[in-house]
Amino acid sequence: MSLISEDSDPSGNRAAARPAAATLQPNRVTFNRLELNRILNLYGRMVADGEWRDYAIDFLKDRAVFSVFRRASEMPIYRIEKDPRLARKQGMYSVISATGLILRRGHELERVLFVIDRKLSLV
Numbered sequence: 001m002s003l004i005s006e007d008s009d010p011s012g013n014r015a016a017a018r019p020a021a022a023t024l025q026p027n028r029v030t031f032n033r034l035e036l037n038r039i040l041n042l043y044g045r046m047v048a049d050g051e052w053r054d055y056a057i058d059f060l061k062d063r064a065v066f067s068v069f070r071r072a073s074e075m076p077i078y079r080i081e082k083d084p085r086l087a088r089k090q091g092m093y094s095v096i097s098a099t100g101l102i103l104r105r106g107h108e109l110e111r112v113l114f115v116i117d118r119k120l121s122l123v
Helices: 010-017 033-048 109-113
Strands: 054-059 064-069 078-082 093-097 102-106
Touching: 033 064, 033 109, 078 109, 093 109, 102 109
Parallel strands: none
Antiparallel strands: 054 064, 064 078, 078 093, 093 102
């Protein structure tokens, strides 16, 4: 004799039996799709120019970091960071050089990326 009635949905029983802790993701800061799209567009142009060769993305509890490398074996030449704790202060986005110098910080990713985005200009 089955414990499941014929009227009930069997997939609902499996979902109820699953522990709640397994479905919860730990809180992490991430880049949303638009932010990541803007960063990867810049990365693609710089790779095409031969300036950048590799990248790494880290989603930490307090910030998200997109690191850019000239070579994979080196330190990152730039780090693009998103730190929501600074959203009401100096801005949650920042570009940091290899030496740790903050090149630009602000509330809008587009304006912060201007410091490393070398677009072609008409002469």
